[in-house]
Amino acid sequence: MRYAICNETFEGWEHPRVCAAAARYGYAGLEIAPFTLAPRVTDVPPERRRVLRQQAKDAGITIIGLHWLLAKTEGLMVTSPDAAVRSRTADYIGELARCCCDLGGELMVFGSPLQRRVPPGHTRAQASDFAVDTFRRAAPAVANAGVRLCLEPLAPSEADFLTTCAEAVELLDRIDRSNFALHLDVKAMSSEAEPVPDLIRKYAARTGHFHANDPNRRGPGFGDTDFRPILRALKDSGYSGWVSVEVFDYSPDAETIARDSIRYMRECENG
Numbered sequence: 691m692r693y694a695i696c697n698e699t700f701e702g703w704e705h706p707r708v709c710a711a712a713a714r715y716g717y718a719g720l721e722i723a724p725f726t727l728a729p730r731v732t733d734v735p736p737e738r739r740r741v742l743r744q745q746a747k748d749a750g751i752t753i754i755g756l757h758w759l760l761a762k763t764e765g766l767m768v769t770s771p772d773a774a775v776r777s778r779t780a781d782y783i784g785e786l787a788r789c790c791c792d793l794g795g796e797l798m799v800f801g802s803p804l805q806r807r808v809p810p811g812h813t814r815a816q817a818s819d820f821a822v823d824t825f826r827r828a829a830p831a832v833a834n835a836g837v838r839l840c841l842e843p844l845a846p847s848e849a850d851f852l853t854t855c856a857e858a859v860e861l862l863d864r865i866d867r868s869n870f871a872l873h874l875d876v877k878a879m880s881s882e883a884e885p886v887p888d889l890i891r892k893y894a895a896r897t898g899h900f901h902a903n904d905p906n907r908r909g910p911g912f913g914d915t916d917f918r919p920i921l922r923a924l925k926d927s928g929y930s931g932w933v934s935v936e937v938f939d940y941s942p943d944a945e946t947i948a949r950d951s952i953r954y955m956r957e958c959e960n961g
Contacts, residue, residue: 691921691959693952694719694754694934698726700944705742709749715948716956719754720746721934722793724786725762731782731789739792746794754932755795755837755899759786760802767805768824769817769851776824779805783824783839784831791835797899797932798832799873801842803849817851822864829867840873840898845881854882855893862896871898875936876915880905886915887923894927900934902955907938909947911954918958925959 695717700708712720724731727742746753760766766779783798790798800806808817825839832839843858852858855872862870874897879886890897902920904913911917924933935951 691924691955692719692932693717693955694721694932695948695951696721696723696757696934696936698723698758699935699937699940699947701940703944706745706749709746709751711945711948713750715945716952717751717935717948719752719932719934721754721799721932721936722756722795723758723761724756724789725758730763732785734789736792739789743792743794753793753795754934755797755799756786756790756793757799757801757936759783759798759800760805763805767807768800769806769809769820770824771809771812771816771820773823776820777827780824780827781831783828784835787828787832787835787837787839790837795837797838797840799840799842799899799901801844801873803844806849806851808850814851818861818864821851821861825865825870826867829865829869833867833869838869838871838898840871842873842875842901843878844875845878847881848878855879855889859893859896872896873899873901875901875903876910876920877901877903877905877907880915887919890920890923890929891927894929897929897931899931900924900929901936902933902951903936903938908941909935909937909951909954910958911950912947916958917955918961921955921959
């Protein structure tokens with residue numbers, strides 16, 4: 691398995707220190723939340739991007755891509771009924787893809803629950819139409835950057851649109867672009883009726899990225915979820931992408947999360 695960790699786990703740390711810690715605990719990749727760099731990714735100039743990429747390389751770390759793409763932005767929404775808002779959102783997704791490429795990344799994870807809601811007075815079907823339009827507008831810029839965009843289903847407690855793997859795959863089929871894929875997240879999949887390992891095997895051919903976490907919002911091994919059948923399902927299905935630790939509860943501290951999460955997953959992988 692290729693293990694990565696999300697940089698917002700190290701809240702407030704400077705980038706070189708994050709990279710050094712990730713490498714020290716055995717991660718090969720780092721996934722970046724754009725809001726940790728600047729309010730908008732367009733505020734990160736090319737030279738700064740080159741420095742960030744080189745600092746990761748110096749530590750022996752690959753920046754694998756971006757997630758939380760629209761978090762903490764304003765005026766952007768993929769499901770907006772306003773065509774102008776959808777156009778601005780698509781343009782910004784293109785800017786994210788260019789930044790991702792500049793950093794050395796190859797993938798972006800679209801979660802951003804606040805920017806994918808069903809608009810008031812509209813149906814889920816209409817929200818789907820709006821999202822397809824936005825992503826199709828963004829697709830050429832994403833492809834030109836050599837980046838894959840992965841749609842992340844989220845639990846109904848977090849979002850009211852794209853709440854199952856099946857719904858995300860249906861949207862991917864409508865977008866119909868080869869550089870768009872499914873993203874799987876253990877916490878989110880745990881809200882579905884089918885067991886997580888079964889979902890992994892079912893959707894392996896569509897999966898472009900994977901987040902490892904527990905439904906309690908902490909890291910692998912910090913809750914009741916057994917990762918042995920999960921990692922076995924990834925191996926059995928031929929998944930060759932990254933397994934990236936993403937947490938939402940940063941206790942007890944970043945270093946404990948990073949150290950114990952990868953140690954637990956390696957134990958499960960080899961056990």
